[in-house]
Amino acid sequence: MSEETAALEVRPTPLADALSTRYLAYAMSTITSRSLPDARDGLKPVHRRLLFAMRELKLNPESGFKKCARIVGDVMGKYHPHGDSAIYDAMVRLAQDFAVRYPLVDGQGNFGNVDGDNAAAMRYTEARLTQTANRLLAGIDENAVDFRATYDGEGAEPVVLPAAFPNLLANGAAGIAVGMATNIPPHNVAELCDALQHLIKHPNASIQKLTEFVPGPDFPTGGILAESPEAIAEAYATGRGSFRIRARWEKEDMKGGLWQIVITEIPYQVQKSRLIERIAELIQERKIAILGDIRDESAEDVRIVIEPKSRNVDPEMLMESLYRQTELETRFGLNMNVLTGNGKVPKVVNLREALQEFLDHRHEVLVRRTEHRRDQIQRRLEILEGYLVCYLNLDEVIRIIREEDHPKQSLIETFNLTELQAESILNMRLRSLRKLEEMEIRKEHESLTTELNGLLELLGSDELRWKRIAEEIRDMKKEYGPETPLGRRRTEMGSAPSGVIVPLEAMIEKEPVTVVCSAKGWIRAMKGHLAGDADVKFKEGDGPRFQIQAQTTDKLLVFASNGRFYTLGIDKLPGGRGNGEPLRLMIDLPNDTEIVTLMVHEADRKLLVASSDGRGFVIPESDVVAQTRNGKQILNVSGKVEAAVCAPVAAGHDSVAVIGRNRKLLVFGLDELPEMARGRGVMLQKYRDGGMSDIKTFAKAEGLTWQIGDRMRTELDLTPWVGKRAAAGRMPPAGFPRSNKFS
Structure with missing residues (x-):
């Protein structure tokens, strides 16, 4: 078949087969010829x-x-x-x-x-x-x-x-192939040498034993390896895992009791400029309130200076918070996927297999180099032996060269030489015929014979070959020893973090503030605890609604008419200058939803939540804290029904008072209300028309209290209004506010 005919030939092939064949060829090419390192030279x-x-x-x-x-x-x-x-x-x-x-x-x-x-x-x-x-x-x-x-x-x-150097583990590797990837951290060569020597003596050494010599990666940028020995051994045993790396820092004391943190080493593969930008963002957004400033004073070495706002903060706590929110702590994934089987088979290897691949390659290289040297010496000895024959029969050799038409063949036949010997004699220079040269040749012949015997002995003994490899590794350790600038360990072996999460409050300077929220939802935190009659200015057309005394370390709970609770850190509220900011910009509060209640969070307290149709339940306050801007749905409402009240349940309270818009008051035991995590709740009071107006809990022995103007009134005899939950109730006592509110 001609080339032109072959080019025009059409062979029907299923698309799936054609695609799989071509994609497999592409994948194998990428894996073996581009992305994965060879286990032998790394x-x-x-x-x-x-x-x-x-x-x-x-x-x-x-x-x-x-x-x-x-x-x-x-x-x-x-x-x-x-x-x-x-x-x-x-x-x-x-x-x-x-x-x-x-x-x-x-x-x-x-x-x-x-x-x-x-x-x-x-x-x-x-x-x-x-x-x-x-x-x-x-x-x-x-x-x-x-x-x-x-x-x-x-x-x-x-x-x-x-590869007379364990490059795969010493320098590591990273690559993404088709359907697989590799990520190997760098290690310390002196430690690898110790592990290799142990493996030569004990080929079946356990991973646990090898990790005594190779305790973990040694990154060029230093840092601290914050992992337990057990986790490191597990990663090396499977060839997969991850290592936590932390920046190295120290506390520098200054005048007046002030101090600053100086970071001298950052984690591997972290860009210093990006790291500083991230910390600067945290300062600007006040996500770590006690961070004052950050400066880059680096020259050839790394020197990042972090200043706190207050000297009373624990540096350890500050750094733990930075570790969680920045790249001062990173994780390096271990995936020891390499090409084995003479660079043809991708495989995830463990630490012992990676070391053994290097040793096997060194053994093969030693045998091949020894055989190459043996062949060179044998060829040279053959030539030297021909020279010695020439010196012993110098006059006859000269005669043959001068008189014979085919001197090469004559030399071979006369002195029983090989073709190589005869060719070498013919190529000799006249100056080589001096007596001194003969002595040099005899000396070289003797030296090469001795070397050849040593090479033959080496090739014949597996024990001698491994001894030679161990000596090479020992010499390499001297060059890369821990006392040399290049060989000393840079990454410090630390311990795994305790797992104790530093509370955010510990990172915030505690100061008294007054949270002010206007009728239109503009919120701010004013310094100090303001009196109730303090002169607080609002935007034109706006006015006061909530005024709460708190600390900067507190959390603010927002209960909205959609039945959701939202959580804000009071330290993140805008300051008292100006009119504040709209609360809707800080949380995802829909435009058709109103704020029902603002309160300072108390973790050990309980809350009574109720909707406008008179349904409700009790919930532990710790269960309503939201972690996102979207809040946490607690009270289920739908249609025209809205969340109406959120009342704290104080210690010692045993009764509930509820009043409807129809001006009917009902008192019943708090034990009749269920404690729930989420739902519509149970009926508190029945209404023929209208709905619930207000609700509160109280201690029955102390009586029911409500506010009239600037004074409080207490009703001790509540017998006419006591009933079962979901009853209709009766008209309240004389003098009860016409607003149908307890306060």
Whole structure:
């Protein structure tokens, strides 16, 4: 079949099969060739190609820098056919000491900062490899790993790097593939070395034992790991979990008993500028009332200064509140999903499996490098043995070369040489025929023979090979030990938070205020406890309605005619200057709904709620507190029926007095009312027409009290009005207010 005929051929294929085949191919390509790191060297293809291209450009740590644009061009043109910005972004991250625990690229120029600012354009920056990157590439010319053709077939690239450095766990990885993702935090290399050495001696070591050597991640930005050892061990055992990271802070004392909090380390991957903006918003919105100011005094190091409004606040409580509401505390998800099976099979591994993958790779690299060196020595020994034959028969060799038409074949037949030996003799320079050279060759032959015997012994002994790997790991620990600037642990191992929630009241400075709400619903909190006859000004056409004495640490309960309770922090109310703000802007109060009652919340109190049709019930006040602007539905009402009354039930009250708009008064026992969490309630009083006007609870022994003008009146003998709940009642005593209200 010709190519033209094949191109015109149409094969009927179900759409589902065609889609699944193509999507699976795309998914596997994304998983194995882009997003997931190889368990052996801990690198994705773009990072591996970057390091290999930089090595080809001879950008070693001791050499000079080259422009990043040159490096990106080589990577894109030879190995990685993707966008230049993606390649440059990958290289920038490898150079950022706040993003990578052990940088693989040594950058010169602006490579971004912890504030979230981007790096300079690649034409301005320069780069070279670090010593850590050299460890990943060590032995790549010694047949340590397999190579494959590049995308255009013109060159070759390594399938994996030799990786004499546990990069997967040391620097971590993050990536999103198709249907799966990976997220591995960085760790301390010295601790990984201890765990690797233990695993060599005890291949079946438990995760619990390994976590004694690797207690948790070690992030480049430091901070405090606030997790229990049990939770960390569980995450490492399954390969999935999360770690809580907190900022490091200290209290600085100043003159006059004042103090400030200084944050010196922030959680990993948190942008400092965004963090400061968030805290500034909290100050502006008064969500943490005792926060006074925040300043960024950072230079090369992080220094964020937080000033409290009052020196009487506990710094620990202030920080606990900031941890809950800002990125001063974050969670890093652990998902150790990597490519195993020589980089072909995605799998979630645990800590021991991740370490074992590295050790198995190091063992394979050691065997391949040893075999490569063995082959080199055997070839050199073969050549040297030919040279020695030449020196022993120098006159005959010279004669053959001068007189024979085919000297190579004659040498092979005369002295029983191999083709390689004969070719090497013919290629010798005349100066090599001196006597001193013969001594050097004999010395080299002896040295290489000794080395070859050692290599053959190494290849023949599994124990010796693991001993050699353990020595390499021991040497690596010296380079990255805890006493070195790069190797010391940066993230402090803390303990898990106690779980005790700091009450908001503890974060608010307690001050007396008077809550004033006008008839049209404008509310404010005026400083101090104002007297009832205080001169309070309102907008034109508005007037007073509620005036309540409270503290800034109190909560304000709003009961509306739709039967909902709303909750406001009194510290969040607008100040006394001006006319305040509409209450409807602070809570989701519908326009057709009126405010029934305002009161200061008392958690251990009970409330009696009732609707205009004379139904109601008792509810604990702690059950009516709402957590959202939308409030909490307590009394169910519908149609023309509205919530009408919310009366506190004081301790010692045993009776209920209810009066209707028809001016009928009924008194019955409080025990006849049910205690409910939500509903319509039970009938309190029956009405032929109209509805309920007012209700209150009282102690029967103290009598029923109501207000007439500026004085109070008490009726002790209530026998004529006492009845059962849901009765009609009788006309009230003489002198009862015509408004049918108790107050």
